[in-house]
Structure formats: structure tokens, C-alpha cells
Amino acid sequence: MNNRFTRTGILFVLSAPSGAGKTTLREGLRKNADFVFSVSCTTRPPRPGEQDGVDYHFVGRPEFDAMVSAGGFLEYAAVHAHRYGTPLRTVRDHLDAGTDVLLDIDIAGAAQIRACADPAIHTALADVFIMPPTIDELRCRLEKRGTESPEQIDIRIDNARREMAFWREYRYTIASGSIEEDLANFRAIMCAERHRSLRMSPHPDSDPATQQP
Ligand code: 5GP
Secondary structure: OOOOEEEOOOEEEEEOOOOOOHHHHHHHHHOOOOOEEOOOEEOOOOOOOOOEOOOEEEOOHHHHHHHHHOOOEEEEEEEOOEEEEEEHHHHHHHHHOOOOEEEEOOHHHHHHHHOOOOHHHHHHEEEEEEEOOOHHHHHHHHHHHOOOOHHHHHHHHHHHHHHHOOHHHOOEEEEOOOHHHHHHHHHHHHHHHOOOHHHEEEOOOOOOOOOOO
16 A cells, blocks of 8 residues: 555455446446456346446356355345345455455345454455435336346335335445535545554554554
């Protein structure tokens, strides 16, 4: 981070009901990606334009279940009738190397991470909830996106209603406004988290507490 301190990586967990502007926020963050996006495994089929290994690792149910049995996921959940999971090894390797990781996961996955027994994960965690404007606005955005059937939109709206009740479980909540505002707020959270003493260690040869002025 600088030549006086090192630190371990931060696990930024971002949750938001679909249509809350999370994809646009991700795109904004990607422009100055001083962290890595975790690529989840999913049993959902790819949408047009989505790339395997970039947007998701698209896997079949048997492969997904085998990873669950092998303890290969940091967390996993069923969302909108499909399975989604965060590969554990990649996340741990990045955090141990001092690289920040961003997970875009649902509320059940975030709850599993908060309950995780691994102290390194606890220290790393910074969870953020994006609260969408209103249910009507959400429905409007999903209809405009045009990637889901009316039945799938109804499932997503029901899920959104349920998810919005969980905002207090998160360390941070961003009441979604314009994309610029959401991006600035998320960046401010990242900046503050990067200065938490908890994750910092002085370089052995430059401990500020023992240096002469
Ligand atoms: P989509 O199918 O629209 O890409 O994602 C649907 C939902 O699944 C989103 O809310 C997203 O945050 C969530 N999701 C994506 N990857 C994961 C994951 O690895 N774990 C969990 N728990 N949720 C995920």
C-alpha cells in the first residue's frame, strides 16, 4: 500500500436486489479496478454477450454439487431458481497476497460470509448494501432491460422485496441515487476501509511507533 505499511486484502461484499443499479456500478468501478472481481460459478445459462470465465464460470448442476461437497465455495446459494457460489481458493489467495476482492452476491451468501468461522475472512470483510429507490422503479428498470420473461421479473421483484428488509445486517448501506453518486459513495467506503488500522502492519524496518521524528 505504501512503503511504511503493508496490509491484508479487503473482501468487499456488495449486495443489491436486481435492477438496483449494481451492474452499472460494477462497470463504473471496473474503469479504475484497483481490486479484483471474484468470478462466481453459476448453473444459470449465459445471457447474450456474457463470457465464460469473465462474467461467471458457467457450470452444470453436477459440477456445482461436486464443488459444494469438496468445500470449494466460500459461500453458495440458490438465487432465482439457479445456484451461485464463490470459489474459496481464489478469494483466499488474493486476500493473503494483500489484493482487495469484490464479491457481488445475494443476501444469503453475504450472511454465510458474516457467519464464517475463518478469522481471516472476518478481518477482511466489508459488506455494503445498495438500497434501490422503489419497487415500482425496480420493475420499470427490469422491464426496460428486457432480458427476463414476465414470470422471471415477478420472481426478481418478490426477491427484491424480501432482500430489502436485510439492509441493517450490512456494515454500510448506500441509498441508491444517480450512478455518479453511488460510485462516489462506494469509492469513499473503499477508501475508508483501506485505512483501517486492523488490517495494517508496519514494515519491519519502518515501524512508525518506534521511529524518531
Ligand atoms: P444474475 O443472474 O442477475 O447475474 O445474478 C442474480 C443474483 O445472484 C444477483 O443478486 C447476484 O448478486 C447473485 N450472485 C451472483 N453470484 C453469486 C454468488 O457467487 N453467490 C451468491 N450467493 N449470489 C450470487
